[in-house]
Amino acid sequence: MSSTFTHSSLHLNTHRIPSLSLSNPNVHPLSTQFSFRPLRFKGVSAKSNNKRFVCKVVKSSMAVEVEVFEKEQLAVSLAKYVADLSNKFTRERGAFTVCLSGGSLINYLQKLLEDPYIDSIEWAKWHVFWVDERVVPKTHDDSNYKLAFDGFLSKVPIPPGNVYAINDALSAEGAADDYETCVKHLVNSNVIASSSASGFPKFDLMLLGMGPDGHVASLFPGHPLVHENKKWVTSINDSPKPPPERITFTFPVINSSAYIALVVTGTGKADAVHSALRGSETSEKLPAALVSPEGELKWFLDKGAASKL
Numbered sequence: 001m002s003s004t005f006t007h008s009s010l011h012l013n014t015h016r017i018p019s020l021s022l023s024n025p026n027v028h029p030l031s032t033q034f035s036f037r038p039l040r041f042k043g044v045s046a047k048s049n050n051k052r053f054v055c056k057v058v059k060s061s062m063a064v065e066v067e068v069f070e071k072e073q074l075a076v077s078l079a080k081y082v083a084d085l086s087n088k089f090t091r092e093r094g095a096f097t098v099c100l101s102g103g104s105l106i107n108y109l110q111k112l113l114e115d116p117y118i119d120s121i122e123w124a125k126w127h128v129f130w131v132d133e134r135v136v137p138k139t140h141d142d143s144n145y146k147l148a149f150d151g152f153l154s155k156v157p158i159p160p161g162n163v164y165a166i167n168d169a170l171s172a173e174g175a176a177d178d179y180e181t182c183v184k185h186l187v188n189s190n191v192i193a194s195s196s197a198s199g200f201p202k203f204d205l206m207l208l209g210m211g212p213d214g215h216v217a218s219l220f221p222g223h224p225l226v227h228e229n230k231k232w233v234t235s236i237n238d239s240p241k242p243p244p245e246r247i248t249f250t251f252p253v254i255n256s257s258a259y260i261a262l263v264v265t266g267t268g269k270a271d272a273v274h275s276a277l278r279g280s281e282t283s284e285k286l287p288a289a290l291v292s293p294e295g296e297l298k299w300f301l302d303k304g305a306a307s308k309l
């Protein structure tokens with residue numbers, strides 16, 4: 001029984017898939033920078049509404065997993081992924097540092113408010129940050145904090161002191177400096193780990209979304225901030241996506257993370273997903289293609305977002 005889904009280079013079926021390599025003339029490489037291992041492909045029936053397509057990709061030393069879900073299954077799998085990491089880090093470190101994005105991501109996190117996740121998570125050990133934030137009052141509809149608070153954080157018992165929102169009374173530049181100071185303090189007090197490899201903070205989990213243009217956090221294609229390599233947090237006053245004033249973690253911080261989930265849904269993002277995962281080495285990379293954590297990266301895609309792979 002085989003799936004109707006073809007990954008272009010990955011002809012997925014219920015049999016064990018041969019190792020794919022650039023030298024295999026029968027397949028197109030997913031990207032010249034990737035090499036492939038045998039793929040995991042779980043419990044799929046062509047008629048099922050529960051299709052899951054999994055591929056394991058090894059990019060340099062980093063493990064990348066790309067998984068394609070039906071919408072409801074994506075939320076379930078993401079909830080399990082977050083809950084498992086929460087248990088791992090609270091056990092190992094006594095704290096779990098999580099960075100949220102804005103946008104569509106928050107809807108998917110709402111699965112965590114349901115059984116069995118809600119009661120299995122040690123919410124008191126969570127420390128919540130924002131990968132990026134719009135510099136607007138916390139009560140403003142554009143605020144990533146407000147979105148997360150209304151849809152998720154207000155419904156779980158995370159101590160208010162463990163939720164690190166930006167200071168919305170400051171300018172974008174001031175808010176970025178203030179946020180960086182806050183993160184430095186938490187690194188010094190060992191709430192946030194530090195990467196021995198990069199010297200940047202090492203968050204346990206970053207939950208990223210991606211815009212249709214391939215931006216992640218508030219790092220936009222072609223913008224010079226993509227190349228910032230010293231600051232931990234920086235500000236942007238000319239965001240191509242409104243509102244224009246934002247703060248964002250820089251790539252060195254994002255890529256020092258232990259785990260990153262990139263959650264992308266909808267056909268409107270299919271081109272950017274294709275470009276990020278299969279773009280040529282020579283063309284300029286989308287910000288999403290520059291996500292490359294010290295630890296593990298997992299793409300959670302729905303069928304629309306994966307439709308051009």
Ligand SMILES: O=C1O[C@H](COP(=O)(O)O)[C@@H](O)[C@H](O)[C@H]1O
Pocket residue numbers: 100101102103104105132133134144208209210211212215216217218241
């Ligand atoms: O502006 C932003 O957009 C991205 C993507 O949002 P989505 O609604 O297309 O998922 C988001 O990840 C980022 O945090 C946010 O500030």
